[in-house]
Amino acid sequence: MASEDQPTIPRDNNIILETRNLKKYYPVRRGFNPFQRGAHKYVRAVDDVSIKVPKGKTVAILGESGCGKTTLARVITLLSSPTSGEIIFNNRNLTKGKVDYKELYREMQMVFQDPDSSLDPRLKVKASIAEPCKRLLPDRDHDIDSIVLQSLKAVGLSAAHADRLPAHLSGGQKQRVAIARAIAPQPKMVVLDEPTSALDASVQAQILNLLLELQKSFNLTYVIITHNISVAEYLSDFLVVMYAGNIVEYGPSSSVIENPRHPYTMALISAAPIPNPWKRNLLKTEIRGQVPSTINPPSGCKFHPRCPYAEKICSEQSPELREIAPDQFVSCHFAEKTA
Numbered sequence: 001m002a003s004e005d006q007p008t009i010p011r012d013n014n015i016i017l018e019t020r021n022l023k024k025y026y027p028v029r030r031g032f033n034p035f036q037r038g039a040h041k042y043v044r045a046v047d048d049v050s051i052k053v054p055k056g057k058t059v060a061i062l063g064e065s066g067c068g069k070t071t072l073a074r075v076i077t078l079l080s081s082p083t084s085g086e087i088i089f090n091n092r093n094l095t096k097g098k099v100d101y102k103e104l105y106r107e108m109q110m111v112f113q114d115p116d117s118s119l120d121p122r123l124k125v126k127a128s129i130a131e132p133c134k135r136l137l138p139d140r141d142h143d144i145d146s147i148v149l150q151s152l153k154a155v156g157l158s159a160a161h162a163d164r165l166p167a168h169l170s171g172g173q174k175q176r177v178a179i180a181r182a183i184a185p186q187p188k189m190v191v192l193d194e195p196t197s198a199l200d201a202s203v204q205a206q207i208l209n210l211l212l213e214l215q216k217s218f219n220l221t222y223v224i225i226t227h228n229i230s231v232a233e234y235l236s237d238f239l240v241v242m243y244a245g246n247i248v249e250y251g252p253s254s255s256v257i258e259n260p261r262h263p264y265t266m267a268l269i270s271a272a273p274i275p276n277p278w279k280r281n282l283l284k285t286e287i288r289g290q291v292p293s294t295i296n297p298p299s300g301c302k303f304h305p306r307c308p309y310a311e312k313i314c315s316e317q318s319p320e321l322r323e324i325a326p327d328q329f330v331s332c333h334f335a336e337k338t339a
Contacts, residue, residue: 129177
């Protein structure tokens, strides 16, 4: 378990978002047996996570399915309420006092993984983009039509697309509409949950380049949720690696990818496909076993049952995040062994 003064990244930067010891637990239902007794159990989806996001930069949350990265995104955006911990966004503590949701969502927007699910099939494109603007920008109600067209133009769509239904759009066009809807209220930060995983490979590159262009044009801050190390490397300035609800490594993306120090990070990077067959290597770090239960996680380090470097201390003590290179932190008792 990380301490209260857990180090976070990056240092000496203008921070727009910070989480402090953030937790999200889901209670496990006991079923219909009225005689069943015992302690309450919880799914520890996010377990003591502290990160910092600098203005105008991209922080990627990386990990395999079930590690808690999407839950973290939903908690950050208050689509799910945190169990404990703090969320400070744009100098406002979102976990203390009453939250002005209109002000929050004017400054923070989210792009979901599946545009088919996030777009109302009954609404035309212009209505989908205009709907949040009408609620979040009441002072610019007379400008809504121009905002819609400007947003469509920014994501590479024409005015002709405004009168189409989602069913008449390709997958890439639907995701562009979802992005246009997110940037229309002119937010300061956008959270992107696997924005390219539902798209064809050829379209993925177009969307990634579009995101970079929009970030530069509108000075946007991104938090991107992904399981794809290539996407994280291409888009992000800082990389946060999650495993079973915890952060195991984080730091500048180039440092983490070029010199990973946690065995789990090493395995993720080694498993990434390489287009050049002459540069392909077998896994340098093998991940054995299964993903641990988030209801009854292993004692000590949650990764120790699968770790090739594990020793007795790993099952007894949970390692704290510690700095092992400039601005690069790792939660491992034997990070020096992996260098």
